[in-house]
Amino acid sequence: MSPLRLVIATLTATCLCAAPALAAAPADYAGTARNIIPSGQYGTFPVPAGADEQAKMYDALTPLGANVTDAALQTDFKSALFGTDGQCPCTTEAVPRRGLTIVRDRFDVPHITGTTKDDVTWGAGWVLEEDRGLLLAQGRYPARFAALDAPGINAFKLVTGLKTVTVTKQADAIIDREQTAALRGAGAEGRALLHDIDVYIQGINARLRAEKSTQKPFTRVDVYAVNALAGQIFGQGGGDEARRAMLLSGLQKRLGARKGKQVFDDLSERDDRDTPVTIARRFPYEAVPTRAATGNVALDDTRISAATTRGLRVAAARSERHSSNFLMVSAKRSLTGHPLFVAGPQIGYYYPGLTLEMDLHGPGIDARGAAIPGGPGNILIGRGADFAWSLTSAGSDTNDVFAETLCGGSSTRYRYRGRCRTMGRVDAGTIVGQGKVAFRTTVHGPVLGYAKSHGRKVALSFDRASRGRDVLWELMFSRFSSGRVKDPKSFFAAAATSPFTFNVAYADDRHIATYSAGRLPIRDPRVDPRLPTNGTGPYDWKGFLPAAKHAQALDPADGALVNWNNKPAPGFGPSDSEWGYGSVHRVQLLKAGIARRAKHDLASVTGAMNAAATTDLRAAGTTLDAIDRVLASGPAPSPRDQQVLGLLMAWRAAGSSRLDTDLDGKMDAGGAPAVLDALYPRVADAVLSPVLGSQLGALSDIAGLTNSTRSGFTGGRLAFVDKDLRQLLGDPLRTRYRTRFCGKGVLAACRAALWAAVHAAADEVATAQGTGDPAAWTSDATAERITFAPGLLPTTIRYTNRPSGIQQVMTFTGHRPR
Structure with a gap:
């Protein structure tokens, strides 16, 4: 318990089991309920003793790989049962509210019980400030920029970068x-949620008063803004149409209109039937027009300002995803006869943690799990x-860039629905050391910057389907x-309320069930969703996808639902970002782990997750095998090159x-x-450069330079490399590229390029390690150990x-009366 908490908390008798005086735990139908939050519950500084206990438990599971046992579930996860039984020694806090009891278990998790x-x-607000006061103080003002979609501002990086921010009354009023x-x-x-927000704020502010804090009292805007921040990081997709359009323009200028469009279509992977999905049933959404898309605006592949570049990159980064996954096994494939659920969000590693338990x-509430700032008494x-x-x-397509036609050479007047309008202006605040945050707006949203279309200047504005309704996520x-969720039907109805785009899992x-949520726009049929939309009015959104048409599944025939931020279902169009x-995705590692057994228990499902978590997708998937097969079509240039390839294949x-x-x-x-860390970016360049030429840098900037531990084995052009090499080798594929990339389809040329990549990578590793003997090389595990930001x-x-x-x-082995 932190020194600050000791000032105002009265610790009652320490118990070795649940104290009889505590309220009885509510009905709990869990057979097994375990969890872990590596950042832990503590959030004060100096860091209290024991703050890393959950981090060490989390780390203890990692070396087990797939060999997770029931005993490991007991030692490497902690109890997530309702109440404190078996979770003590416990302490009871003194709180200035009758009817409220807060008991802390041995991991400092608060068990909050109320008469109402x-x-x-109110208690959830009190605990939030108590356990995450540092995070709240740092994040409440930068989060406003997320709610406003301030161009070029990554609000989360302001928080983790410990930036000082002031905001304006105009920003708060909006x-x-x-x-x-x-x-x-x-x-x-x-209205009930608004009431909860007000009560939650009262609890936060009561804690601030108890701490004699000099901070301004929290308001509704703080709650609204932190929900928007969560959405900006994890709950959006799209917004990268402008950079795609400039890539297309560059390809067509160099290769010709038809060939350039063909390459662009291949790289877009719009509906690749080889990609792994979570749901087998097809859910059509957001098809590319079969005829010429007259509702888009082409952008010239010309230099744009640094401010516009920053605005476009941040808008696209808002769909950034990490490593959240779920593995659900149905009753028919479970050794217990009940569904098995292993799941969680990957939101990075921080102290104070972004979540707390x-x-x-x-009355009306029984729940346990991870809460976040801004969740008014909700888990x-x-x-x-x-x-x-x-x-x-x-990451479904919630965001669009609109190209606004400017009037009479003006930069601040644009044409919409037949008349010229003046852009709005928002003065949002100031970032110390960076300056003022102010931007223009159109009917579609903030202006990210300016580009040219056929030589004429256009404004690029950013629309987000969840803007102004972020709090409805709650x-x-x-x-x-x-x-209120009691069965799959009520689960689907609850998930459909989310304006943010998430795959929601239920067991x-x-x-077992899943629903791909989000307020998903229906585009005009004349609009190609990969490219900027004409902002003059006729091509605006035509409503939002009905709940019944969202990708969803209940108790699938194969007995498993697995997701690792992959495509939810066939036909469900991905966002432009x-x-x-x-043809290759990290979810295949999870699927393979589940496929290894006809029936599972919780330990084996956890093992499937844990083994995939330390597996290098580039080697374990089909890509390294394809590289090896191309190289095997001819002799190695040198014995060392052959030895290096042998190292890689033995590891595989x-x-x-x-x-x-x-x-x-x-x-x-x-x-x-x-070796693979040094080799993969070179292989990707070697495969794509014969066709991409001068556009290779633009593609790498958009799609990522490398697929590695840094990217969580996502992106980095891996899918392009995998499919092209497998197609060159004649592998059966359901969707084939019309373009041949590596060696322009000539096996000998491709092989030579890949051997050159191997040779250069080996030279790099030999120089770095001071020896030319591949058998003596090592791989540094210390360099990629996980640290907790900001330090x-x-x-x-x-x-x-x-x-x-x-x-x-x-x-779960039982259920409330149905």
Whole structure:
């Protein structure tokens, strides 16, 4: 417990089990309920002793790979049962509100029990400030820029960069007006959520007063803004149409209109039938027009300003995804006869953590799991009495760039619905050391910058389907936390309320289900969704996708639902910022782990997740095999090159793990991982450069230069390399490129380019390690150990690519009366 908490908390008798005086735990139908949050519950500085306990437990699972046992589930995860039974020693806090009890278990998790629901909601606000006061103080003002979509501003990086921000009354007024109206427009449920927000704020401010804080009291705008920040990081997709358009323009200028468009279409991977999906059923959404798309604006491939470049990059980065995953096995494939649920969000590693755990109980609320700032008495990801839920970022196409026609040479007047309008202006605030944040707006949203179309200047504005309604995200969690979700039908209805785009997972004692959520625009049929939309009015959005047409599944025939930020279903069009829904994807590692057994228990499902978390997709998937087969079509240029290839293929045969099990600072695989790290970007360049030419840099900037631990094995042009090489080798593929990239389709030329890449990578590793003998090379495991940003917690843990915001391991054996 932190020194600050000791000032105002009265610690009661320490118990070795749940104290009899505590309120009895509510009905709990879990057979097994375990979880872990590596950032832990503590959030103060100086860092208190024991703050890294969960990080060490989390790290202990990593070297087990697929060999996870029931015993490991007990030691490497902690209890997520309702109440404190078996989770003590416990302490009870003194709080200035009758009807509210807060008990802390041995991991400092607060078990909040209220006589009324308002007591619980107030207590959640109190605990939030108590446990995440540093994070709140740092994040509340930068989060405003996320709610406003301030061009070129990555609000989350302002938070993690410890930037000081001031905001204007105009900014707060815009956010308050839009979000409050959205809540009131949601009827009785929205008004109830607004009430919860007000009570939650009272709890935060009561804690600030108890701490004698000099901060300004929290307001609704703070809650609205932090929800918008969560959406900016994880809950959006698209917004990269302008950079795509300039890439297309460059390709067509160099290759000709027809050939350039063909290359662009291949790289877009719009509906690749070889890409792995979570749901087998086809859900058509957002097709590319079969005829000429008259509702788009072409952009010239010419120099744009630094400010516009920054605006376009940040807009596209808002669809950034990490490593959230879920693995659900149905009752028919479970050894227990009940569904198995292993799931969690990957939101990076921070101290203070971006999430914190709460166990909430009172009239109308029974829930436990990860909460976030801005969740007014709700659990973000967790469990109810008889079901669990989780999220992965879906990145579906919620955002668009509109190209605005400017009037009479003006930069601030644009044509919309037949007349010229003057752009609005927002003075949002100031970032210390960076300057003032101010921007123009059109009817579509903030102006990101300017470009040229056929030599004429156009403004590029950014529209986001969830803007002004970010807080409505909480409706879903309110339904989950209050027990209003009782079955798959009510689950689907709850998930459909989310304006942010997430794949939502659900499991109870009988069923598994998933729903791909988000307020997804329906584009005009004359608009190619990959490119900027003509902003003059006729091509605006035509409504939003009905809930019944969202990708969704219940108890699939194959008995499993697995997602790792992959495409949710066939036909479900990816956003324009997605460049990785091709023939290879990291979700294949999870699917393979589930496919290895006809029936599973929780330990084996956890093992499938854990093994994939340290596996190098580039080696374990089909890509390295394809590289080897191309190289094997001719002799190696030198014995060393052949030896290097042998290292890689031996590593592949051994499982492609990047583990350092004995903690000697070197990966168990020897030098192979270091070789592949040096080789892969060169291979990608070698495969794509014969056709991409001068556009290779633009593609790499958009799609990522490399696929590696840094990207969580997403993007980085891997899908392009995989499909092109496999097509060159004659592999059966359901969707084929019309373009031949590597060697322009000539095997000998491709082979020579790949051997050159191998030779150059080997030279790099030999120079770095001071020896030309590949057998003596090693791979540095220390360099990729995980640190907790921004550096307050000194503990580091092994590299792993698994959920970090919370990870749940759950199964339920009963249910409330149906």
